[in-house]
Amino acid sequence: MKFLLLVYVFLIGKSHGYVRLTNLKCDIFDRSFVEFPECRLKVLGRGVIGANIHFKFLKLPINRMVIRFNAYRKLSGYHPFLFNVSKDLCHALKYPNRLDVLYYFYNAFSPYSNLNHTCPYNNDVYIRKCILNDRMFSKVPLPKGTYMLTVEMDDGIKNWVSTVSVYFDIDVD
Known part of the structure; x- marks a missing residue:
């Protein structure tokens, strides 16, 4: 009986699809404000792809x-x-709102990042080995397909300085 219960729990908890990063692109519009020493995908294991991004801010503090x-x-x-x-990033990190889309994205990638405090920022920001899984999309069930998420950054004076584009596939039942 215990064996059947374990098999049932294993089959119910198992995902029948995948969420996978396919591409990562970082564009810079103002080279005097930010650099990307690293912006790439890295294979971490069989079928596991992680994103590595290094934001080097040249005009500190932010x-x-x-x-x-x-x-x-x-x-x-x-x-x-x-x-x-x-959204104003500094305000959103200081006063988190559970009804805001930024809150969900921040909670998804915060375990992989050193972006763990509010402004001012006096150091570089790293995102290391950030992987996607189907649990991240449990609150927002997206249909199967290919998606692109872009994050554009403004220096606070109405000048767009960079864009990070993340491409991923979703095939979750």
């Missing part, structure tokens, strides 16, 4: 930064999908 999240779904080209949100 007291205000506006970020814009855009989600796109690939149909016949990438089309806007689900949300397009702009």
Whole structure:
């Protein structure tokens, strides 16, 4: 009886799909503000791909930064999908809101990052071995497909300085 219960729990808890990073692209518009010494995907194991990003800020301290999240779904080209949100990062980290889309993204990648305090930032920001799994998308069930998430950064004076584009596939039942 215990064996059947364990098999049942194992089969129910097992995912029948995948969520996988496919590409990562970092673009710089203002080279006097930020650099990306590292922006790449790395294979961590069989079927496990992690993202490594190193933000090197050249104008320190960072007291205000506006970020814009855009989600796109690939149909016949990438089309806007689900949300397009702009937020002041320093304010959002100081006063977290569970109803905000930034809150969910921050909680998803914070275990992989050193972005764990509010402004001012006087050091580089790292995201190391960030992997996607199907549990991250349990609160927002997305249909199967190919997606692109862009994060655009503003220096706080209405100048867009960089864009990070993350491409991923979702195939979760």
